[in-house]
Amino acid sequence: GESVGLHLPTLSVQEGDNSIINCAYSNSASDYFIWYKQESGKGPQFIIDIRSNMDKRQGQRVTVLLNKTVKHLSLQIAATQPGDSAVYFCAENGSSYKLIFGSGTRLLVRP
Amino acid sequence: DVKVTQSSRYLVKRTGEKVFLECVQDMDHENMFWYRQDPGLGLRLIYFSYDVKMKEKGDIPEGYSVSREKKERFSLILESASTNQTSMYLCASTRADMNTEAFFGQGTRLTVV
Numbered sequence: 627g628e629s630v631g632l633h634l635p636t637l638s639v640q641e642g643d644n645s646i647i648n649c650a651y652s653n654s655a656s657d658y659f660i661w662y663k664q665e666s667g668k669g670p671q672f673i674i675d676i677r678s679n680m681d682k683r684q685g686q687r688v689t690v691l692l693n694k695t696v697k698h699l700s701l702q703i704a705a706t707q708p709g710d711s712a713v714y715f716c717a718e719n720g721s722s723y724k725l726i727f728g729s730g731t732r733l734l735v736r737p
Numbered sequence: 738d739v740k741v742t743q744s745s746r747y748l749v750k751r752t753g754e755k756v757f758l759e760c761v762q763d764m765d766h767e768n769m770f771w772y773r774q775d776p777g778l779g780l781r782l783i784y785f786s787y788d789v790k791m792k793e794k795g796d797i798p799e800g801y802s803v804s805r806e807k808k809e810r811f812s813l814i815l816e817s818a819s820t821n822q823t824s825m826y827l828c829a830s831t832r833a834d835m836n837t838e839a840f841f842g843q844g845t846r847l848t849v850v
């Protein structure tokens with residue numbers, strides 16, 4: 627079946643360091659893989675997506691890497707800031723119109 | 738500023754009550770979704786709709802129904818609320834041709850007592 631999971635529930639990093647959040651997926655048929663950020667008290671917010679035929683995509687301070695061989699997705703955040711503290715979800719657009727989310731990783735940024 | 742608005746931020750209902758959660762989007766999006774969010778389980782899809790009056794079951798539709806009479810409005814209905822439906826409910830919408838970028842409401846925290 628379709629499932630998306632995460633390796634670590636909580637990641638603590640020093641402000642200014644780079645953060646890497648990892649995700650494993652099981653559905654190789656998904657066209658896109660996506661990262662969302664959810665700040666406390668808010669709904670998730672789109673960060674970046676990557677098409678399944680790509681292995682890397684860069685945004686502003688973020689890079690998403692896709693390794694289809696091992697079905698692994700990662701989000702790298704450069705120079706992590708206090709405002710990056712949030713829960714991060716990976717997701718995939720499975721069959722039909724659905725977005726399937728993983729269970730989330732909490733990122734804590736230490737001052 | 739684009740918006741998905743959920744009618745209530747917090748709700749407390751009694752077991753057995755019929756509960757309506759309302760969601761409105763102002764982006765003319767074709768697709769709308771209802772998720773529930775529980776600790777450690779992420780977001781689980783309850784129902785979604787890709788057009789007016791069209792709906793499809795998500796992964797956990799039992800105990801829920803939905804209504805989409807107008808493009809901008811998607812309602813989630815708990816036919817007979819139970820305590821295991823205590824959760825955070827999130828509504829989202831996407832364009833039909835760009836369905837990776839979902840816009841979410843702020844969520845409704847429902848407590849069933």
